[in-house]
Amino acid sequence: FDELAAAVVAEAAVLSRAAAALAALDVASALAELAAERRHVRPRVDQSLAFAVKAGRHPVVEAALARSGEQFVPNDCELSADDSGAAPGAQSRGDAPDQKRLWLLTGPNMAGKSTFLRQNALIAIMAQMGAFVPADEAHIGVVDRLFSRVGAADDLARGRSTFMVEMVETAAILNQAGERSLVILDEIGRGTATYDGLSIAWAAVEHLHEVNRSRALFATHYHELTVLAEKLSHLANATMRVKEWKGDVVFLHEVGPGAADRSYGIQVAKLAGLPAPVIARAQAVLAALEKGGEGTKTAKLIDDLPLFSASARPAAPAAESAVERELKALNPDELTPKQALELVYRLKGLVRGE
Ligand SMILES: Nc1ncnc2c1ncn2[C@@H]1O[C@H](COP(=O)(O)OP(=O)(O)OP(=O)(O)O)[C@@H](O)[C@H]1O
Numbered sequence: 322f323d324e325l326a327a328a329v330v331a332e333a334a335v336l337s338r339a340a341a342a343l344a345a346l347d348v349a350s351a352l353a354e355l356a357a358e359r360r361h362v363r364p365r366v367d368q369s370l371a372f373a374v375k376a377g378r379h380p381v382v383e384a385a386l387a388r389s390g391e392q393f394v395p396n397d398c399e400l401s402a403d404d405s406g407a408a409p410g411a412q413s414r415g416d417a418p419d420q421k422r423l424w425l426l427t428g429p430n431m432a433g434k435s436t437f438l439r440q441n442a443l444i445a446i447m448a449q450m451g452a453f454v455p456a457d458e459a460h461i462g463v464v465d466r467l468f469s470r471v472g473a474a475d476d477l478a479r480g481r482s483t484f485m486v487e488m489v490e491t492a493a494i495l496n497q498a499g500e501r502s503l504v505i506l507d508e509i510g511r512g513t514a515t516y517d518g519l520s521i522a523w524a525a526v527e528h529l530h531e532v533n534r535s536r537a538l539f540a541t542h543y544h545e546l547t548v549l550a551e552k553l554s555h556l557a558n559a560t561m562r563v564k565e566w567k568g569d570v571v572f573l574h575e576v577g578p579g580a581a582d583r584s585y586g587i588q589v590a591k592l593a594g595l596p597a598p599v600i601a602r603a604q605a606v607l608a609a610l611e612k613g614g615e616g617t618k619t620a621k622l623i624d625d626l627p628l629f630s631a632s633a634r635p636a637a638p639a640a641e642s643a644v645e646r647e648l649k650a651l652n653p654d655e656l657t658p659k660q661a662l663e664l665v666y667r668l669k670g671l672v673r674g675e
């Protein structure tokens with residue numbers, strides 16, 4: 322063993338070079354295989370500020386859907402901030418007003434906003450690590466840093482609440498992202514009071530647009546923000562398309578221009594299995610809040626609504642069944658094992674007879 326160990330050590334430099342070469346081959350061939358199997362294409366990566374993805378897909382969600390025989394819906398993304406891929410004749414350095422480097426993405430819950438944000442970030446990473454990307458075409462100007470803020474998490478042991486984590490991450494992005502960065506922000510401002518959150522999201526969009534000037538995707542349920550597109554020349558509104566069908570939502574997972582006017586949160590809650598009385602009550606509260614409009618005292622509105630118990634309890638309790646009568650009448654402590662067994666048979670008989 323000592324001899325073998327000594328022989329290996331003597332060749333250590335050669336062996337580790339061979340190992341490194343094999344590792345590089347392994348990565349390259351695995352990526353090549355993936356590209357061939359999953360229809361990935363070679364991206365164009367250059368020094369421009371382009372971000373143009375045609376028919377992009379999320380590699381992991383697509384593979385998961387494929388296992389259950391479902392199709393992933395591809396989507397385009399165009400955030401180019403110079404004339405590299407955008408409209409002919411546009412001025413350079415992101416100042417042509419037709420260049421929309423910041424997309425504000427609205428749309429119902431479950432429609433695919435987070436998926437779209439992450440697939441574009443993944444495409445940038447894959448392109449820059451030398452892989453082919455899940456799209457029909459992709460042109461990416463080198464991204465110096467990728468910033469993302471997604472999901473709700475806390476860090477209680479280190480003294481950070483959910484909202485604090487969200488703000489610390491947002492602060493890092495607004496303080497550091499630059500013209501060459503790519504930013505994805507998923508639902509800023511959700512962890513605090515509605516108007517506080519909306520105000521923070523509003524100011525963050527303006528800062529990203531005016532100061533950071535990064536290529537960015539910003540998903541939100543604050544539909545109020547979509548009016549910013551009138552004021553900010555490089556901001557475009559994009560939305561996830563849905564169809565309404567017999568009171569339910571059907572998700573098309575298509576990104577298109579425009580703004581959503583509602584989030585269908587209650588319909589999605591129904592799909593998730595919230596109890597029917599809760600859904601009915603939520604619909605009533607929503608209707609009252611929407612009627613009241615901005616500035617109405619919600620406390621008063623809620624007072625005006627019939628109480629939950631009065632409005633949502635099932636109409637009349639169903640008549641008592643024979644089984645229920647029998648169960649109510651008995652005292653389990655007084656039963657012998659034999660009587661208990663007989664009781665089970667009797668109850669069973671009653672259920673069958675009913
Ligand atoms: N392009 C797509 N094609 C097919 N299915 C998709 C697509 N995008 C998303 N989905 C499916 O929809 C689910 C929900 O997507 P996602 O979490 O992105 O929605 P969301 O709009 O961010 O919702 P929320 O507002 O609740 O966060 C995904 O888990 C995926 O199964």
Ligand SMILES: [Mg+2]
Pocket residue numbers: 434435436507
């Ligand atoms: Mg989401």
